Amino acid sequence: MINIAILTVYDVGHGNYNSISTDDDQILFDLGAGKHLNKCELNTHVSNYFHSSDKSLLIISHWDVDHINLILALSNNQIRLIKAVIAPIPPSTSTCKRIIKRFNDESVELFLISPINKLLKGVEVELGLVYTYSFLGKEPIDLYIYRSSGSSNKNLDSIVTYVETNNNRILLTGDNHYNKAIKYVLDKSKGLSTPLYTVVPHHGGEAGKIDSLSWKSHSLYKLICSRSDSNKYNHTLHSVLNKFPWCVVEETNGTGSKINVV
Numbered sequence: 001m002i003n004i005a006i007l008t009v010y011d012v013g014h015g016n017y018n019s020i021s022t023d024d025d026q027i028l029f030d031l032g033a034g035k036h037l038n039k040c041e042l043n044t045h046v047s048n049y050f051h052s053s054d055k056s057l058l059i060i061s062h063w064d065v066d067h068i069n070l071i072l073a074l075s076n077n078q079i080r081l082i083k084a085v086i087a088p089i090p091p092s093t094s095t096c097k098r099i100i101k102r103f104n105d106e107s108v109e110l111f112l113i114s115p116i117n118k119l120l121k122g123v124e125v126e127l128g129l130v131y132t133y134s135f136l137g138k139e140p141i142d143l144y145i146y147r148s149s150g151s152s153n154k155n156l157d158s159i160v161t162y163v164e165t166n167n168n169r170i171l172l173t174g175d176n177h178y179n180k181a182i183k184y185v186l187d188k189s190k191g192l193s194t195p196l197y198t199v200v201p202h203h204g205g206e207a208g209k210i211d212s213l214s215w216k217s218h219s220l221y222k223l224i225c226s227r228s229d230s231n232k233y234n235h236t237l238h239s240v241l242n243k244f245p246w247c248v249v250e251e252t253n254g255t256g257s258k259i260n261v262v
């Protein structure tokens with residue numbers, strides 16, 4: 001059987017909005033865009049990318065604005081197209097409260113996941129497997145959802161997602177760190193040698209230590225960076241991408257969305 005999953009990294013400025021779709025299912029990973037975009041620009045991204053056929057599972061990596069702000073630009077009908085949401089328990093900000101209310105008002109099922117361990121000073125943040133799903137359509141895919149322990153670093157207090165098809169693998173970290181993905185996800189996986197596709201953590205900015213040899217041993221094939229030149233942090237850092245000289249590297253940066261048949 002030929003299994004095809006399509007990874008799309010939407011071109012939404014310096015934010016994150018990805019999807020993994022097959023003929024039967026769609027998983028959205030984050031629904032955000034650049035945090036300085038105005039309402040009109042956010043609406044344009046929604047109308048360009050969020051299609052009425054998208055009856056989806058939405059996974060939110062963490063609650064930073066650039067990973068969630070498109071949710072507030074969705075219409076009520078579009079919110080109802082989301083079957084369920086899996087997210088870390090949100091911080092108690094007014095934006096997060098508005099988003100949760102929108103889901104509740106449209107009866108979207110919410111799975112808000114606590115950290116796997118409490119935040120403890122001096123103790124390393126870990127990732128633990130909290131959900132696995134097998135989508136048994138024409139193109140079956142296995143989905144693994146990891147939750148971190150508590151962290152005062154918002155980028156680390158998050159969810160990481162890993163997908164396997166018969167042909168390829170996809171790792172989506174949001175802004176979580178390279179070394180966490182290696183230690184807690186890839187090193188504990190089945191050790192498959194099918195090509196691995198990853199969206200570059202933290203839009204190409206600092207995101208922990210990079211052990212190039214480990215990434216190579218896990219068959220990392222392609223890195224896609226969801227970023228925009230307009231960011232004030234000077235991401236993408238060349239010091240980051242230089243660690244992956246064998247990899248195919250792509251970036252959104254106003255070039256149109258990156259669609260990869262995997």
Ligand SMILES: [Zn+2]
Nearest residue numbers: 064066175202
């Ligand atoms: Zn981000």
